[in-house]
Amino acid sequence: MGKVQAITERVYQASPQRVYEALADYATVRPRLLPEQYSEYEVRAGGTGAGTQVHWRLQATEKRVRDCLFSVTEPRPQTLVETDANSSMVITWTVTPAGEGAKVVVDASWQGATGIGGFFERTFAPKGLNRIHGAVLDRLSTEVE
DSSP, X not given: OOEEEEEEEXXXXXXXXXXXXXXXXXXXXHXXXXXXXXXXXXXXXXXXXXXXXXXXXXXXXXXXXXXXXXXXXXXXXXXXXXXXXXXXXXXXXXXXXETXXXXXXXXXXXXXXXXXXXXXXXXXXXXXXXXHHHHXXXXXXXXXX
């Protein structure tokens, strides 16, 4: 099994603190950021930052639907790590200063399949997930700018 990774980033004309607070708000802001690939979104514990537990179904392709149950930690300032209880997926959201604004980097990784299936997963899955996370980051601009 090989590691599969998808990294997406955007720069915003808003303070890093404002951007981080929006991303850490799983109860109010996050649901507004999610594109049509997400369904059954539900905060099951917490709702802001570390200690939050959130569920959703992610339809990455027509046939590929994942049931996700993420627990959120904050291992360092302005970093959210979402760890899925149902798979090896880990999504790290990092906010850093960028000039007068903020940069967000979303790094999603998981242990992929082996063989020919793994080859196709490593080739195509990151592109699809980058599109999905790109849509989330595009919607974030409406929240913070």
